[in-house]
Amino acid sequence: MSFVTHLRCLGCGREYPADEVMNLCPEDNLPVQICFDLDALKNSGSGDIGYNPERKNMWRFGHLMALDPADENDARSIFSLGEGYTPIYPWSDYEPAKKHGFELWLKDEGRPAPGFGANPTGSFKDRGMAMVVSMARKFGLEKLAVPTQGNAGDSLAEYAAQAGLSAAIAMPDNTPLPILGKVAAYTRLYPGISLDVVQGTIREAGELIKEKYLTQGYFSVATFQEPGWRIDGKKTLGLELAEPAIPFNDGAWRMPDVIVYPTGGGTGILGMWKAFSELRVLGLTDGPLPRIIAVQSEATAPLVQAFEAGRQDSEAVEAGDTIAFGLNVPGGIGHFEVLRIIRESQGTALAVAEAEIGATLGRVFKDTGWWICPEGAACVAAIPRLVDEQHIRPGDRVVVINTGSWEKYLPNIRHYL
Amino acid sequence: MSFVTHLRCLGCGREYPADEVMNLCPEDNLPVQICFDLDALKNSGSGDIGYNPERKNMWRFGHLMALDPADENDARSIFSLGEGYTPIYPWSDYEPAKKHGFELWLKDEGRPAPGFGANPTGSFKDRGMAMVVSMARKFGLEKLAVPTQGNAGDSLAEYAAQAGLSAAIAMPDNTPLPILGKVAAYTRLYPGISLDVVQGTIREAGELIKEKYLTQGYFSVATFQEPGWRIDGKKTLGLELAEPAIPFNDGAWRMPDVIVYPTGGGTGILGMWKAFSELRVLGLTDGPLPRIIAVQSEATAPLVQAFEAGRQDSEAVEAGDTIAFGLNVPGGIGHFEVLRIIRESQGTALAVAEAEIGATLGRVFKDTGWWICPEGAACVAAIPRLVDEQHIRPGDRVVVINTGSWEKYLPNIRHYL
Numbered sequence: 106m107s108f109v110t111h112l113r114c115l116g117c118g119r120e121y122p123a124d125e126v127m128n129l130c131p132e133d134n135l136p137v138q139i140c141f142d143l144d145a146l147k148n149s150g151s152g153d154i155g156y157n158p159e160r161k162n163m164w165r166f167g168h169l170m171a172l173d174p175a176d177e178n179d180a181r182s183i184f185s186l187g188e189g190y191t192p193i194y195p196w197s198d199y200e201p202a203k204k205h206g207f208e209l210w211l212k213d214e215g216r217p218a219p220g221f222g223a224n225p226t227g228s229f230k231d232r233g234m235a236m237v238v239s240m241a242r243k244f245g246l247e248k249l250a251v252p253t254q255g256n257a258g259d260s261l262a263e264y265a266a267q268a269g270l271s272a273a274i275a276m277p278d279n280t281p282l283p284i285l286g287k288v289a290a291y292t293r294l295y296p297g298i299s300l301d302v303v304q305g306t307i308r309e310a311g312e313l314i315k316e317k318y319l320t321q322g323y324f325s326v327a328t329f330q331e332p333g334w335r336i337d338g339k340k341t342l343g344l345e346l347a348e349p350a351i352p353f354n355d356g357a358w359r360m361p362d363v364i365v366y367p368t369g370g371g372t373g374i375l376g377m378w379k380a381f382s383e384l385r386v387l388g389l390t391d392g393p394l395p396r397i398i399a400v401q402s403e404a405t406a407p408l409v410q411a412f413e414a415g416r417q418d419s420e421a422v423e424a425g426d427t428i429a430f431g432l433n434v435p436g437g438i439g440h441f442e443v444l445r446i447i448r449e450s451q452g453t454a455l456a457v458a459e460a461e462i463g464a465t466l467g468r469v470f471k472d473t474g475w476w477i478c479p480e481g482a483a484c485v486a487a488i489p490r491l492v493d494e495q496h497i498r499p500g501d502r503v504v505v506i507n508t509g510s511w512e513k514y515l516p517n518i519r520h521y522l
Numbered sequence: 523m524s525f526v527t528h529l530r531c532l533g534c535g536r537e538y539p540a541d542e543v544m545n546l547c548p549e550d551n552l553p554v555q556i557c558f559d560l561d562a563l564k565n566s567g568s569g570d571i572g573y574n575p576e577r578k579n580m581w582r583f584g585h586l587m588a589l590d591p592a593d594e595n596d597a598r599s600i601f602s603l604g605e606g607y608t609p610i611y612p613w614s615d616y617e618p619a620k621k622h623g624f625e626l627w628l629k630d631e632g633r634p635a636p637g638f639g640a641n642p643t644g645s646f647k648d649r650g651m652a653m654v655v656s657m658a659r660k661f662g663l664e665k666l667a668v669p670t671q672g673n674a675g676d677s678l679a680e681y682a683a684q685a686g687l688s689a690a691i692a693m694p695d696n697t698p699l700p701i702l703g704k705v706a707a708y709t710r711l712y713p714g715i716s717l718d719v720v721q722g723t724i725r726e727a728g729e730l731i732k733e734k735y736l737t738q739g740y741f742s743v744a745t746f747q748e749p750g751w752r753i754d755g756k757k758t759l760g761l762e763l764a765e766p767a768i769p770f771n772d773g774a775w776r777m778p779d780v781i782v783y784p785t786g787g788g789t790g791i792l793g794m795w796k797a798f799s800e801l802r803v804l805g806l807t808d809g810p811l812p813r814i815i816a817v818q819s820e821a822t823a824p825l826v827q828a829f830e831a832g833r834q835d836s837e838a839v840e841a842g843d844t845i846a847f848g849l850n851v852p853g854g855i856g857h858f859e860v861l862r863i864i865r866e867s868q869g870t871a872l873a874v875a876e877a878e879i880g881a882t883l884g885r886v887f888k889d890t891g892w893w894i895c896p897e898g899a900a901c902v903a904a905i906p907r908l909v910d911e912q913h914i915r916p917g918d919r920v921v922v923i924n925t926g927s928w929e930k931y932l933p934n935i936r937h938y939l
Contacts, residue, residue, distance in 0.1 A: 216936070227933070278711060283932075285710075286703025293706055293719050294695060302710050512936070515700075515929050516644070519633070 107173040108146045112137040112332050115375075115442050121332075126244050128330045129438070136329035136439055138379065139171050139337050143386045154387065158350035162222040163189025163232055163341035166348075169383060171337035172239050182243035184268050188231040189341050190222030193351055193504070194475070201488050206499040209488075210353060210361075212346065215510030216476045226287075228478075228509035229342060230260040233372060236338030237326045238264040247271055250323035252310030254369065254431050255284040256509055261326065262291045262298050271297035273318040275310035278302040281430055283513045306424040306433055328370040329439045336376045343380025346504055347390060353502075358389040362501040365487060367480035367508055368399035368408055368454070369434035371443035378446045395504075397452040398496060399443060400484045402427040404459055407436055408443060412454035417441055428518055429462055429479035431508065453496050461486040466511060467521035479514055481507030524590040525563045529554040529749050532792075532859050538749070543661050545747045546855070553746035553856055555796065556588050556754050560803045571804065575767035579639040580606025580649055580758035583765075586800060588754040589656050599660035601685050605648040606758050607639030610768055610921070611892070618905050623916040626905075627770060627778070629763065632927030633893045643704075645895075645926035646759060647677035650789060653755030654743045655681040664688060667740035669727030671786065671848050672701040673926055678743065679708045679715050688714035690735040692727035695719040698847055698931045723841040723850055724786075745787040746856045756790045760797025763921055764807060770919075775806040779918040782904060784897035784925055785816035785825055785871070786851035788860035795863045812921075814869035815913060816860060817901045819844040821876055824853055825860060829871035834858055845935055846879055846896035848925065870913050878903040883928060884938035896931060898924030 112121040116135030121127060123139070130137055146154060146168055155167020155175050162185055164174045172179040194211045196202065202209035217223030224231040234257065241249055250273040251261050258274040265272035274288050280302075291298040301317065303309045311327055319325055328335065346364070349356050360381055366373055374397055384390045401409050404425025411419040421436035437443070447454055466482035469475055477485070484505045491497040511518055529538040533552030538544060540556070547554055563571060563585055572584020572592050579602055581591045589596040611628045613619065619626035634640030641648035651674065658666055667690040668678050675691040682689035691705050697719075708715040718734065720726045728744055736742055745752065763781070766773050777798055783790055791814055801807045818826050821842025828836040838853035854860070864871055883899035886892055894902070901922045908914040928935055 282704050282707055283700055286705075286707040287699050288703075289706035289710055290699055290703040293702075293717065300710065512929070512932050519929070 106168070107176045107179055108141045108143070108168050109139055109171060110142045111140050113140050115439070124244070125332060126246065126324070127332050128325055136333070138333035138375070141169070141383065143383060147387050154389070156348070158348070161190050162187050163235065163338070165190060166341060166344045169344065171236060171334065172243065179243070182239050184239045184242055184264065185235055186225040186231070186264065186267060187223050188225060188235045190345060191224060192218040192221045193345075193353055201492055202503070205492050205497070207497055207501040207503050210502070210504045211475065211507055212342070212504055213475060213477070213507050214342070215478055215507060226256070226260045226263045227513060228256040228260065229339070229373060229506070230257040232341055233257070233335030233338035234260040234264045236334045237261070237331060238268050238270065240334045241270060241324070242268065246324050248273070248323040249326050250314045250318040251326050252276070252307050252314045254307045254433055255280040256431055256513065259284050259287050259513070262288045266291055266295040266298055269297070273299045273301070273314065273323050275301040275303055275313045277306055277310065278304055281514045281517055283515055306435055308424070308435055328372055328437065335372050336379060339373045339376025340380045342373060342506070343377030344384070346377070347381065347384055358384060360390055360392065361395050361504045363398060363497055363503040364395045365398045365400060365484040365491070365503065365505045367429065367432055367483050367506065368401055368443065369431050370437045371399070371408070371439045373506070373508070374399065374443050374446055375439060394450055396496065397447050397450040398487070398491060399447055399452070399454040400487045401454065401456045402429045402432045402459060402462065402483060403456040405433050405435055406456040408440055409454045409456045411440065411444055412447060417444065419444070427459055427462070427479070428514065429483050430514065431480045432483065453494070455487055455490060457483045457486045463518060463521040466518060470511070470522055475507070476510045476512060477507045478509035478511050479518060480509065481505065523585070524593045524596055525558045525560070525585050526556055526588060527559045528557050530557050532856070541661070542749060543663065543741070544749050545742060553750070555750035555792070558586070558800065560800060564804050571806070573765070575765070578607050579604050580652065580755070582607060583758060583761045586761065588653060588751065589660065596660070599656050601656045601659055601681065602652060603642040603648070603681065603684060604640050605642060605652045607762060608641060609635040609638045610762070610770060618909055619920070622909050622914070624914055624918040624920055627919070627921045628892065628924055629759070629921055630892060630894070630924050631759070632895055632924060643673070643677045643680045644930060645673040645677065646756070646790060646923070647674040649758055650674070650752030650755035651677040651681045653751045654678070654748060655685050655687065657748075657751045658687060658741070659685065663741050665690070665740040666743050667731045667735040668743050669693070669724050669731045671724045671850055672697045673848055673930065676701050676704050676930070679705045683708055683712040683715055686714070690716045690718070690731065690740050692718040692720055692730045694723055694727065695721055698934055700930045700932055723852055725841070725852055745789055745854065752789050753793045753796060756793025757797045759790060759923070760794030761801070763794070764798065764801055775801060777807055777809065778812050778921045780815060780914055780920040781812045782815045782817060782901040782908070782920065782922045784846065784849055784900050784923065785818060785860065786848050787854045788816070788825070788856050790923070790925070791816065791860050791863055792856060811867055813913065814864050814867040815904070815908060816864055816869070816871040817904045818871065818873045819846045819849045819876060819879065819900055820873040822850045822852055823873040825857055826871045826873045828857065828861055829864060834861065836861070844876055844879070844896070845931065846900050847931065848897045849900065870911070872904055872907060874900045874903045880935060880938040883935060887928070887939055892924070893927045893929060894924045895926035895928050896935060897926065898922065
């Protein structure tokens with residue numbers, strides 16, 4: 106009993122059938138996302154969304170999932186490795202929070218904790234790839250391809266290997282060794298997995314995938330190139346910030362005031378925004394949506410430049426040199442939507458200096474024992490400026506998203522620890 | 523002005539020229555080691571061994587090195603990535619040491635510390651492979667091959683890649699991903715590096731290397747198959763425990779009373795013993811040599827079984843299942859010599875339960891911040907029994923050798939941390 110109705114282009118609004126296995130909208134070459142009949146869901150007999158807090162992974166959100174675990178056909182396609190329902194840690198004793206009187210929480214997508222779910226490859230990318238591989242099973246796709254800065258490739262390799270699908274992964278030759286190596290190892294251990302290393306960034310990797318694999322019948326699951334699957338996987342990150350079952354929310358559906366998010370392509374922002382928007386349409390929450398803060402590295406900051414210049418979309422920049430490897434994304438086909446969301450939410454975009462990222466990662470590890478990744482550290486490092494510029498205000502409930510675990514960035518970042 | 527004179531078989535004593543690029547002794551199929559003219563060195567004009575404490579790597583031991591940094595020809599061959607001169611930490615406040623009144627130190631071959639050298643791949647294997655690749659340069663070898671439980675393969679891949687040599691590496695398919703992956707990644711990044719994964723252990727890897735690579739002109743640098751190079755690389759581990767320049771020794775050459783060492787093939791024990799023996803012949807130290815304690819995992823303990831049964835050599839066992847991957851060595855061509863050394867030193871061999879290894883690794887990390895590896899943790903876990911059985915006694919100066927860093931065993935051991 107899925108409530109998915111159709112796909113809709115984020116640019117021109119053109120609609121496509123829900124079961125169209127498509128890439129970008131052919132009208133304007135912009136991404137599509139999955140639409141639900143929220144009115145029908147709201148008025149359905151059950152009176153709820155099928156939320157199941159006993160299910161310790163991202164599939165706990167029932168009818169709000171693009172594949173509905175309560176639907177027999179969908180359930181057969183769902184391929185879960187335990188992703189999602191990641192820990193969220195109270196952190197209001199962190200100096201800036203204590204000093205300025207705001208509530209601070211860290212959502213940890215990296216290292217699992219007892220009693221929670223566990224992203225199998227230690228990053229937020231697993232939410233999207235669990236959905237991708239489940240959708241591939243639903244639609245009979247057997248060959249998937251992705252260009253990546255690293256974590257998405259690691260994730261697709263894991264899911265494809267376990268599900269017995271083929272996956273072609275292309276990533277930069279300077280990707281941190283635990284990630285590049287994991288995928289390289291999987292090419293030895295699982296016959297369906299292939300890896301190409303490129304000089305450059307995810308952009309050059311994307312060109313290679315197009316030329317070498319899409320011509321061979323591989324389906325592209327690059328950021329936004331698949332029909333909204335990864336957005337709806339990442340949507341669960343937003344749902345987990347709003348759900349009743351965490352201490353954070355005192356038993357009610359409730360949204361944070363501020364979300365600080367490390368932004369490369371921006372799928373997470375689209376996904377979380379979709380979560381909050383759907384919850385509001387369903388009447389489960391009200392009040393303003395969270396202010397969305399996009400954090401980038403000063404080394405590669407196309408979104409920040411576009412935001413500050415008041416532009417509607419980012420312009421491609423030269424790739425930089427950052428330990429926050431996932432932020433080394435010189436452009437993005439969804440950036441126009443990220444910019445729209447940031448502005449609509451009255452958030453902001455800002456860039457953090459490289460030296461601050463490493464120092465913050467080490468300091469957080471020593472102070473808390475959390476294995477935050479450089480991208481998450483960039484968000485933590487941004488907090489003082491966000492306070493100064495009043496993007497974070499006394500009384501706010503602030504969530505920092507830590508998208509992965511530093512263990513995947515060794516040995517590059519070892520000297521910070 | 524090298525003092526190397528010849529090679530000598532550890533079994534039959536037969537001698538070979540110092541520049542013979544050989545494998546096992548053809549007489550008895552046992553390993554050879556490198557011999558020095560220690561009398562000439564003792565009586566040489568300089569009156570010292572060319573010890574240079576300013577050189578922050580293993581090449582600080584001058585004329586005692588199998589390639590002498592003071593010799594023009596040798597110096598041209600030496601290929602160093604900064605290996606050796608690793609930190610040694612005082613640890614006498616560790617509960618068993620405090621309680622029973624012995625001095626405890628941890629020699630950390632894994633994670634570097636400021637002011638010391640750094641094993642480039644984070645394990646003790648770098649000492650042997652630095653020597654191997656340097657010798658390969660001296661003798662014009664361009665293709666090296668090694669079967670490995672992991673760290674030795676990682677190390678050879680690094681040195682060969684940086685030196686522009688070819689290296690064929692074979693390892694078990696269940697090798698921890700940071701190691702297997704690193705080598706797999708190097709096969710993509712460096713044209714000379716190749717990797718084969720096998721089902722089984724280093725034993726099966728050895729068979730593959732023999733059939734697939736030695737027939738193609740690769741030179742085997744498997745444990746003890748090269749002419750004593752790795753022993754003399756590991757010798758520096760012993761020299762660093764005895765050298766004057768560390769607080770440990772108060773400015774004199776001096777030996778510890780007890781060395782607790784995780785033992786797979788045993789090259790390290792042969793190397794350290796050679797160091798102490800040479801220092802004694804040179805008159806730099808006197809008194810008894812350290813008691814050598816060989817620690818294995820209960821999962822795979824051929825040495826312990828042979829020691830307890832009073833046998834002269836180990837018998838091959840079935841490989842077990844241990845997180846101390848480097849200890850999963852079911853037999854060893856040098857075990858007869860390890861057993862001889864243990865007995866001569868009045869040491870012992872003992873096996874530690876798997877559950878103890880993981881728990882100890884996590885406890886040491888939380889208490890001290892050290893990134894010890896499962897093999898090192900096995901040694902720490904052995905301490906209470908060594909005290910009970912009086913292999914460690916009040917007043918002893920005890921050194922535990924931690925052979926690597928836990929970062930190379932993720933994600934298998936993450937839940938202990």
